[in-house]
Amino acid sequence: MEPIYVPFREANSFYRNLYDLFAEWSFWGVSPIPDWLAYFLAGFLIVFAVVNTVVIVTTIGTWVERRLIGRFQSRLGPNRWGPWGLLTPVADAVKLLSKEDTRPEGVDRWVFNLAPLVFIVSPLLVFAVIPFGKNTYIANLNIGILFIIAVTTVPTIAMFMAGWASGNRYSLFGAMRGVAQLVSYEVPMVLSIVGVLLLAGSLSLVDIVEAQRIPFILLQPLGFFIFLLAISAEMNRSPFDIVEADSELVAGFHTEYSGMKWGTFQLAEFIAPFGAASIITTLFLKGWDGPLLPSHLWFFLKVCFVWFVLLWIRATLPRLRVDQIMGLAWKFLFPLGILNLFITAAEVLVWETPTTVQLWAMVGINWVIAIVCLVAVSHLMSDKLSTRAPLAPFPVRVRRDLREVR
Amino acid sequence: MPIRTEPVTINLGPQHPSTHGVFRMRITFDGEIILDVEPIFGYLHRGSEKLAEERTYTQVITLTDRLDYVSSMSNNLAYVLAVEKLAGINPPERAMYMRVMVAELQRIVSHLVATGFFLNDLGALATPLMYCFREREKILEMFEMLCGARITLSYMRVGGIFQDTPPEFWPVLSDFLDYMPGYIDEYERLITGNEILLSRTKGTGILSAETAINSSISGPVLRASGVNWDLRKADPYDVYDRMEFDVPLGTVGDNYDRYLMRIAEMRQSLRIIEQCADQIEDGPIKANVPALVRPPIGDAYGHVEAPKGELGFYMVSDGSIAPYRFKIRSPSLLNLSALRDMLVGCKLADMIVTFGSIDINMGEVDR
Amino acid sequence: MYGLGIAKGLTVTLVNLFRKPATVQYPEEALPQSPRFRGEEFVWYEQRCTGCASCAKFCPLGIIKIETHPGGTNVQEGQSFAIDVFDIDIGRCMFCGLCVEACPYDALFMGSGFERGTYRREDLVIPVEELRQAEKRPSTWFRPQLEAKKYSPQTGQPLSWEEVGR
Numbered sequence: 001m002e003p004i005y006v007p008f009r010e011a012n013s014f015y016r017n018l019y020d021l022f023a024e025w026s027f028w029g030v031s032p033i034p035d036w037l038a039y040f041l042a043g044f045l046i047v048f049a050v051v052n053t054v055v056i057v058t059t060i061g062t063w064v065e066r067r068l069i070g071r072f073q074s075r076l077g078p079n080r081w082g083p084w085g086l087l088t089p090v091a092d093a094v095k096l097l098s099k100e101d102t103r104p105e106g107v108d109r110w111v112f113n114l115a116p117l118v119f120i121v122s123p124l125l126v127f128a129v130i131p132f133g134k135n136t137y138i139a140n141l142n143i144g145i146l147f148i149i150a151v152t153t154v155p156t157i158a159m160f161m162a163g164w165a166s167g168n169r170y171s172l173f174g175a176m177r178g179v180a181q182l183v184s185y186e187v188p189m190v191l192s193i194v195g196v197l198l199l200a201g202s203l204s205l206v207d208i209v210e211a212q213r214i215p216f217i218l219l220q221p222l223g224f225f226i227f228l229l230a231i232s233a234e235m236n237r238s239p240f241d242i243v244e245a246d247s248e249l250v251a252g253f254h255t256e257y258s259g260m261k262w263g264t265f266q267l268a269e270f271i272a273p274f275g276a277a278s279i280i281t282t283l284f285l286k287g288w289d290g291p292l293l294p295s296h297l298w299f300f301l302k303v304c305f306v307w308f309v310l311l312w313i314r315a316t317l318p319r320l321r322v323d324q325i326m327g328l329a330w331k332f333l334f335p336l337g338i339l340n341l342f343i344t345a346a347e348v349l350v351w352e353t354p355t356t357v358q359l360w361a362m363v364g365i366n367w368v369i370a371i372v373c374l375v376a377v378s379h380l381m382s383d384k385l386s387t388r389a390p391l392a393p394f395p396v397r398v399r400r401d402l403r404e405v406r
Numbered sequence: 407m408p409i410r411t412e413p414v415t416i417n418l419g420p421q422h423p424s425t426h427g428v429f430r431m432r433i434t435f436d437g438e439i440i441l442d443v444e445p446i447f448g449y450l451h452r453g454s455e456k457l458a459e460e461r462t463y464t465q466v467i468t469l470t471d472r473l474d475y476v477s478s479m480s481n482n483l484a485y486v487l488a489v490e491k492l493a494g495i496n497p498p499e500r501a502m503y504m505r506v507m508v509a510e511l512q513r514i515v516s517h518l519v520a521t522g523f524f525l526n527d528l529g530a531l532a533t534p535l536m537y538c539f540r541e542r543e544k545i546l547e548m549f550e551m552l553c554g555a556r557i558t559l560s561y562m563r564v565g566g567i568f569q570d571t572p573p574e575f576w577p578v579l580s581d582f583l584d585y586m587p588g589y590i591d592e593y594e595r596l597i598t599g600n601e602i603l604l605s606r607t608k609g610t611g612i613l614s615a616e617t618a619i620n621s622s623i624s625g626p627v628l629r630a631s632g633v634n635w636d637l638r639k640a641d642p643y644d645v646y647d648r649m650e651f652d653v654p655l656g657t658v659g660d661n662y663d664r665y666l667m668r669i670a671e672m673r674q675s676l677r678i679i680e681q682c683a684d685q686i687e688d689g690p691i692k693a694n695v696p697a698l699v700r701p702p703i704g705d706a707y708g709h710v711e712a713p714k715g716e717l718g719f720y721m722v723s724d725g726s727i728a729p730y731r732f733k734i735r736s737p738s739l740l741n742l743s744a745l746r747d748m749l750v751g752c753k754l755a756d757m758i759v760t761f762g763s764i765d766i767n768m769g770e771v772d773r
Numbered sequence: 774m775y776g777l778g779i780a781k782g783l784t785v786t787l788v789n790l791f792r793k794p795a796t797v798q799y800p801e802e803a804l805p806q807s808p809r810f811r812g813e814e815f816v817w818y819e820q821r822c823t824g825c826a827s828c829a830k831f832c833p834l835g836i837i838k839i840e841t842h843p844g845g846t847n848v849q850e851g852q853s854f855a856i857d858v859f860d861i862d863i864g865r866c867m868f869c870g871l872c873v874e875a876c877p878y879d880a881l882f883m884g885s886g887f888e889r890g891t892y893r894r895e896d897l898v899i900p901v902e903e904l905r906q907a908e909k910r911p912s913t914w915f916r917p918q919l920e921a922k923k924y925s926p927q928t929g930q931p932l933s934w935e936e937v938g939r
Contacts, residue, residue: 072786073536075796169416173438173754238531239602247424247527248758316786317779318602319529321755322438374776465833468869533786540795547807554811554883554914560869568874569915572809596785599778697831697875 018042047128050138054127058271059089065270065311072315093263101259104167111165116257116264119158123235123268125151126275131206133288133296144205145193148279149186152234155268156182159243162265163253174252177322178243181233184329185240189230191337192223195344196283209287213356217284218363221370222340224284226333231279233325235272238314242322277306336373343369413441420449424527424758427768431745438753443746447739450772458732463489463564463699466729470719471558473734474770476519479505479512479549480712482562487643488708488719489564493701500689501566502644507682508552508561509710510675511545514586516713517626517668517675518542520765524665525597527762528606534597541589544582551575564699566692576683583680590672598669607661611748611760614659621744625715625737627764630667631659637711648685649678661756664763698727705731714738714765734773738766806885808913808925811868814884815861816911817904818934821880823847824854831875836862859904863889864897874915879938882911885926911937 022038063086070077079085129144131137141147156179163175199219200211217224233240244252254265281287281302290298351358419430428449434442458466470481483505522538546556551572553561561567597603615631628635636653638646654670656663701723709718715737722731741764749757797804824841838860845855873881891897910926913919918939
């Protein structure tokens, strides 16, 4: 009795073991679990485990994020609940759950209630195709990266649902900004991914990790740079957080939400950096591969590092204006992405199966091009982005010892 | 078929994260672009001018603390100068030095707060704000040593200051003068050269010198437009005529100039504080003034260069223990008068930043 | 070059990540307080008070309520008023300290604490009984004689009425 779900079954050994456990469990010679149910149960258990792991890691991540931002800002951060404040996420969740869920008059009820759910689906779905370690993944889709690109577009709809249904003008402004920004940044993001695809020769994330003889960040510096900016914009992180710019739009598209609906939006926004870090790790940092340590730990460490860098950027930079963000995408990242794509394509054409020496030659060429591009752009924009001279000098004087003054 | 569009009106405030209090603007947008701005004041009106008419001259000092509550010292100074002018009192030297010194410390506080919130309006997740508040805290600790309070200080009295400086104040001030230039350098490293800040602030919210003068704008906002007008130089009060300092001037009058202006003024304030600490001598701290001041019949106008601009108090005395008429010329209110000229045509995000760069305080706007 | 300013800013925040935080965790650790701090628990010495009500007159808000009757005795002045009521409504007090400045007999002092929070507005009135029985740690605000002794209300011993005079 060969099941029909062959590609999924063959792919994952852990999944296969679970499936076999259910399917071959017999009770006085009768196998009470039909094949489709065994398939479903095994799949459900794994997805349940992964989703909950992601959510739990994220809730701990919110604590780490708040503590780290506190330290970045020279203060302590939340440290009241539990040892070092570790239970703060629990306290937050209890508080959000027990809050009154207000709904303003005149909202579009169905759309208003559905928006948080639609919003949280996409960052969770990203983890469906990420290889967390050697032979550990939910699905080895042969179009994995395409799936990710498709899934990360879904929040656009959720944002617009929330913004439109709220009947609030701040929300509408946030939603409009969000749609414009997300749609624009899809283009450079895809362009930078295509460079990776050309080098790897596959759309499957598992294959991309295995194709990285050296991390693609070395081979694709420009692509990595574009992807980092684009993914920050995709998940509305600083400096691209115009969608919910708190100093301008109060809270953007979720201004009118309260209680756990608001909490769902926040949860999704806190999961998104982990998803982004996982994608960056997989595409550019050789995924789970690393010496000595187990592959899962390597993956986790790399994700944490990328996540920290995203956090660090968030803690430092001010926000761009909406037209500047669109300009950055179309005037700056888009041409660079095209350039990167052409260069990578030419290199792949010349060296179809590069030797190690040729690979390092590619690294050299690409880095030189990346730096030249950045310098050229900075020269183009130098009149706009140069600092002015300080207004008045501050001469240093020798001071009387103030301890003599009474 | 053309799309039918119409402008959107938003009531920005009185409850909004970045209106610095309870300011309200009725803004008409065409998409993100501002077509019209109508400021609406009065949500924090406490009737300070009327209250002052039934308080003695000493009691009014507590009201001036609450006008612009991030620069109480300057408010105190402007008020006591006005009363001294009205009553013909000459404060002793040491008191004048102390008053100049604390007023300059207060200017640093106010500019730190202004810079911090300006960058917060730019969306920098409160990090520069926290750094600014870290140093503000040091100055507030010094204020606590001097007068026991941190915000509502009531430090000055008619004819001097209320009590002499405690000896432990001087080492703290010395340390502060040592590390503060380094911290200002740190803020500059953090954000002045930041390309995002440059692209956000350069060329936005431009206030021309002519508009600024016509709208009777004063303080750093005026000087950022290139007008050399500083009451510390133009009409020196207390001991400012003995101080050597530069008046930094902007060139364009945009948000970036106003930001640079505040950084430069903080450095100049440090210079003045150093000179005060150099020159101050022992002596009495208060002129012989009775507890209930009874100025002769007449009127007087006292003004100082407060951190936000020219702060003036106009008082009419009828010879009793309380002012007959009391009028506050508050810089925050008058600096807002060119708001519409600065904002029309720019985007929502620039509007918030421009509003932040004017640095108003609602306690002073509505009084 | 484009990006150098951002990189400089990033180094500043990274340096601050490894610095000691500027804040402290309050209830466990408190920042040092100035002896001149104008705190909540007013210190009042009945022995020194003559019931002249200068403090009440100088208060800009009129929150000190004094009721007296003639026939009391004062240690300094001999015959004076006896105090029946001396209530301070710190719910409306703005801690300007003008009452302390007005007191000619050094009977009223600012307190040193800031933790007298209550759940009810009525409890914010400090009644005369509480003033009589409270531990007396006067602030040195406008009291140069205490400052000359280098008295600190935070670390020093409570003072009796003989020790606080000019």
